[in-house]
Amino acid sequence: MKALFMITGRGMGGDAVMGLNIAQILSSRGFECEFALDRTAPGILFKKRNIKWHKMLIPQAGGHAATKSSLFKAALKALKATWEGYKLIREVKPDIVVGVIGGGAVIGCLSAKLARVPAVGISNTPTDARICRILNPTIMLPESGFFKIKNMKNVYSSYSPIDPKITMGNHDNALKRMPPSFNEDFPTILFSSGSSLFELMAKAAKKISETDIKANIIVIGHPLKERYEKYLQSPRIINLGYIDWVPDLYSLVDLAVLSDDGVMIHEAIACKLPIIALKGVKYGRYHNMASVFPGAVVESDFNNLEDTLKRALEMKDEMKEKASSYSEKVIKAGERIANIILKVAMGEI
Missing domain, CATH: 3.40.50.2000 (Glycogen Phosphorylase B;)
Structure with missing residues (x-):
């Protein structure tokens, strides 16, 4: 067919x-x-x-x-x-x-x-x-x-379809790609709005780099506009740009700050990662992903991100446990969708 x-x-x-x-x-x-x-x-x-x-x-x-x-x-x-x-x-x-x-x-x-x-x-x-x-x-x-x-x-x-291979990243391979400034003794926080880096997410990384939070701050995504690069000039920020080794990177991350939508939140849940959904990143859209994955995803506005992040780091073990409870269902979402498509193609729906 x-x-x-x-x-x-x-x-x-x-x-x-x-x-x-x-x-x-x-x-x-x-x-x-x-x-x-x-x-x-x-x-x-x-x-x-x-x-x-x-x-x-x-x-x-x-x-x-x-x-x-x-x-x-x-x-x-x-x-x-x-x-x-x-x-x-x-x-x-x-x-x-x-x-x-x-x-x-x-x-x-x-x-x-x-x-x-x-x-x-x-x-x-x-x-x-x-x-x-x-x-x-x-x-x-x-x-x-x-x-x-x-x-x-x-x-x-259905939850969003992801590739189960996203959970099979290699921690050591990710470590090899990190610059000398990466500190294995610190927690690692990922900032991402998907393949494209939106301005508010770049600003969020800059904001946290100026706090007293001791963490590796990693940013991925190709800036939608070249001027967004100015937010990433801090020596505390590891700017990886657009990468094709996200599974390896996930294996290194302790907590992810993501835009309040779609695939990356599902991928992070599949990898059993605690998540902060930053509201308003993409043209003001709001999807309430915290209600889809309660306990594993917490919301934050830009202005209270520092406080939310500090609380999430304290609660990351509990959040990770909640993410684990959703992980298997998310991993199987693609199969569920494929089953529906197959039944429609066969005239069974």
């Missing part, structure tokens, strides 16, 4: 990771998987894995931060994008279309409906949640307002 994934974003962040993780499981079950990204996407993750992709229009409205104006503009582009998606489906001839997040989910479900091909939407924004569940079976991730809602037609809930 063949699956065509339509994925929103730039092909280098969480949306791409989720699509590739699901495809990896489907491939192990005999599926041939092909991918479509927006024609402007650099597709760094796909390039690193030598995966080719189709180019088409996949508009974005801004996710949870969408405005009436951005939604209107995306809606206008959606007409053209749906037609492009329809033509791509006719060319690829998939047995099922998987629309991944935001515009990818909406266009995937719309174009599949037009082409009369089964589809599954992977949803975590208000717009894709509203649209996709009307068209096709839709899997609601924790950021979606429909997560854990029961007995709703076409709606299924």
Whole structure:
């Protein structure tokens, strides 16, 4: 069988990771998987894995931060994008279309409906949640307002799909990559907003570097704007930039300060790490991930981050134990999603 994934974003962040993780499981079950990204996407993750992709229009409205104006503009582009998606489906001839997040989910479900091909939407924004569940079976991730809602037609809930290999990092390999300033006697705190480094996360690392907290402060991600680099000039900050050895790094981390969304929080939970979810990092979005993983994730505003971090370091053993209680379910999320996609492709849903 063949699956065509339509994925929103730039092909280098969480949306791409989720699509590739699901495809990896489907491939192990005999599926041939092909991918479509927006024609402007650099597709760094796909390039690193030598995966080719189709180019088409996949508009974005801004996710949870969408405005009436951005939604209107995306809606206008959606007409053209749906037609492009329809033509791509006719060319690829998939047995099922998987629309991944935001515009990818909406266009995937719309174009599949037009082409009369089964589809599954992977949803975590208000717009894709509203649209996709009307068209096709839709899997609601924790950021979606429909997560854990029961007995709703076409709606299924799941944690975000991660690659179980994320838990198999090598501590010694990570140590070898650390600069001389790394102190093994100190706890290690990771600051990250995903593949892209947002300004507030860079400011957060700078803020903590100026406190009396004794810790290794590690920052990863490619700055969205070059000027964000100025926040990372402290000798206390280990700025690793965009890396492809995150599993090894996780094995070195004692506590993670992450943006309040998606894949990295799930990866850290799978690795049984305590987490501080820093609110407002990405365009003011708020997903309340602390309610998804109570006890393992605590929230913080930028202004009270120092106090929250000090408390979390004191409680890290208890937080780690709570993270451990969610870990197995998160690791199995990809299999759950793949099972639903398979059943839809087989006409069983």
